[in-house]
Amino acid sequence: MTASRESSTIYDAADGSELPMLVFEPTEGTQPVAGIVMFHGGALRKGSADGLAPHCRQLASRGILAVSAGYRLIDQGATSIDDCIADARRAVEHFLGLAALRGLDSSRLASGGSSAGGHLALVAAMIAPDEPLPAPEPDVAAVVALNPVVDLLAYSPTQLQIIEQDAGIAAGRAIEYSPIEFVRPGNPPMLIQHGTHDEVASIDQARRFRDAMAQAGNDCILLEYEGAEHAFHYPGPAGHFDDVIDATAGFLLDRLATN
Template sequence: MTGIHESSIIYEAADGSELPMLVFEPAGGRQPAAGVVLFHGGALRKGSADELAPHCRQLALRGIFAVSAGYRLLDQGAMGIVDCVADVRRAIERFGGLAASRGLGASRLASGGSSAGGHLALVAAMINHEAPCPAVEPGVAAVVALNPPVDLLAFSPERQQWIEEDIGVAAGRAIDYSPIEFVRPGNPPMLIQHGTDDKVVPIDQVRRFRDVMVQVGNECVLLEHERAEHAFHYPGPGGHFDAVIDATVEFLLERLAAG
């Protein structure tokens, strides 16, 4: 595509295996204004980095260094969500190095993703399971998420049990991966875009998360796309893709370009 340069590299997963990174950046020696690494959805069991390539292309056309990264999937190298999160952290670290070589420091970088990928980005930015205190150094200055689960305890007890079994956590421990439980002053600024007709992650869940973030003094912008369902943000007849890109670019440039 004219105006951008596309490439692909690999990065090392937490278990030493190789995972893909698709890299999109302004062409012609143009300095990117900000950077973002995105993680695909698919309930941790399917999907690939290719799914968010259209988003990254459009972001790169608007002056943003954009990367779409894969991670190990459940039963495809990952034993549980802990492995997925570990890969996301590795990807963010690798992304930070790539961005630095293009003149972008951590204050100008964001992470994010779609659905399960957005949830992983939030977990990586908000939760440190390896320390007594949940505070974490996210490696990025902002998060941009598309229809992410943010409150795992908002689902029915039966659904919570299924989630715990599916992602490989102990019974009753879905709370350990529920971002709303880890809202603290100083969480990174966030942009969440969500459909009002989302049946997978109901909009009320995300509204509560936004409210809790704001109550403790954090910035959390929630853009509601009317009558949009889950995974509304892809190119196609739904008609939301351009609006999603416009909002993402505006948020990233306003929060990060001067970092």
């Protein structure tokens, strides 16, 4: 395991404003063998790029270029989930450029995130930007999502109405943002890490998504953390941080570094 070095940069949001991007990479003279850009959680209304800095720092120590990107939050520059998704796409594009400067092409790059950020990564990788159709070719070669929402239609009508209102989704259009609806052969390999007692996105959602991916012939691993609740993967008393990092690094190195 190597040490890591840290820097920061900015990228242009879809509206032209500047957003932060924290960059973590192996020490000088050590070539990264894979890369990932990650998006923080917070229900699209709170959080910052700092939230996943501990994860990125540890991944960089494993030889992975790891970037944590901010995005406009709703009522803080964004008016709806569409703005957040647009920023995530911009962040991926900027990340591709940063990675290319470090000798990594798109076949060695992944996206991912936690909760709402994991959902953003999945949407950007699976859904075409101009209309609700499956993306023909994702910009990244893999996705790592930590406790994401993957099936918006799994919620009750009342819950779904609240989700639509909070995310700025037009009534009745949540299906257009639901990753499970866009599972098709050719989706990139995915690692989903989820707690069995997640109170925000049930483990049943994650299991159905994994099964749909498998049925479509795609590579999708679901790691279940017994008894873990939402946001189980941060450093602290939950005790799962090291296991999450080990699994993430192992997945990225296995799927991307051997290309």
